[in-house]
Amino acid sequence: DADVTQTPRNRITKTGKRIMLECSQTKGHDRMYWYRQDPGLGLRLIYYSFDVKDINKGEISDGYSVSRQAQAKFSLSLESAIPNQTALYFCATSDWRSDYEQYFGPGTRLTVT
Amino acid sequence: GENVEQHPSTLSVQEGDSAVIKCTYSDSASNYFPWYKQELGKGPQLIIDIRSNVGEKKDQRIAVTLNKTAKHFSLHITETQPEDSAVYFCAASRTGGFKTIFGAGTRLFVKA
Numbered sequence: 632d633a634d635v636t637q638t639p640r641n642r643i644t645k646t647g648k649r650i651m652l653e654c655s656q657t658k659g660h661d662r663m664y665w666y667r668q669d670p671g672l673g674l675r676l677i678y679y680s681f682d683v684k685d686i687n688k689g690e691i692s693d694g695y696s697v698s699r700q701a702q703a704k705f706s707l708s709l710e711s712a713i714p715n716q717t718a719l720y721f722c723a724t725s726d727w728r729s730d731y732e733q734y735f736g737p738g739t740r741l742t743v744t
Numbered sequence: 745g746e747n748v749e750q751h752p753s754t755l756s757v758q759e760g761d762s763a764v765i766k767c768t769y770s771d772s773a774s775n776y777f778p779w780y781k782q783e784l785g786k787g788p789q790l791i792i793d794i795r796s797n798v799g800e801k802k803d804q805r806i807a808v809t810l811n812k813t814a815k816h817f818s819l820h821i822t823e824t825q826p827e828d829s830a831v832y833f834c835a836a837s838r839t840g841g842f843k844t845i846f847g848a849g850t851r852l853f854v855k856a
Contacts, residue, residue: 635787671753673833673846674788690745721787731776731837733844735787 634658635736637722643742644712652707652739654722660734661727663705665689665697668719668738677720680705681727712743746771748836750847758855763821765850767834770815774836774845777810777817782831782849791832792819824854 635656644650654663665677676689678697686697694716696708709716719740723733749768757763769777775796780788794801794808794817801808805824810817817836821828831851837844 671848673748673750673848675846676844723787731778731844732790732793733778735780735789737785737787 635722635724635734637736637739639739641740643744645744646713648712650709650712652720654705654736656703656724658724658734660724661702662725664723665707666721666723667691668721714743717741717743746845748834748845748847750834750850752850754851756853757824759824759826761824763824763852765819765832767817767847768815769836771836773838776837778835779808779819780833788833826854826856828852829854
């Protein structure tokens with residue numbers, strides 16, 4: 632089984648809809664991240680969490696919110712989706728003992744029409 | 745803000761040739777430089793990394809070099825194979841993964 636899983640893998644939604652992307656990990660890592668990938672822009676950090684009680688904004692948090700339900704679960708919500716949020720979204724984890732190295736999930740392709 | 749520039753955006757080589765991808769970073773406090781490989785339909789996977797106290801690191805056909813003075817680092821892949829075809833991302837980080845800045849990526853094609 633994959634260490635970092637994301638659901639759904641693909642999602643098409645309409646403008647104005649609320650949508651949640653979920654991430655689960657079995658690596659036992661304390662730190663979790665949400666990134667967005669757009670063509671030609673690489674990966675940009677949306678939110679990160681060092682533990683269940685710690686949530687921090689990243690570079691591009693506007694229009695997004697997150698919830699850390701447990702050490703192993705970190706979900707990303709788009710309260711009111713807009714077309715320019717169409718992108719590939721990745722969840723990642725890292726361990727405080729080796730915090731530099733991040734492990735990525737397979738990604739969720741989100742299309743907002 | 746801080747950024748990482750990566751070149752080229754696309755690279756096509758013949759099987760067996762070498763491939764070089766170059767990155768430049770702006771944050772002089774960066775001390776960790778990972779390289780990720782992203783295959784189609786998958787998330788990025790770390791393939792090699794280098795820390796600021798080291799100038800070069802090798803792992804079989806892959807090597808990375810770092811010039812801290814010039815703020816440049818490069819990925820070298822020798823004897824390329826078709827399975828090396830993927831998108832490669834460089835990144836620069838301060839202490840802690842939350843400060844990782846990624847380059848825009850290089851799409852590498854290895855022609856058989």
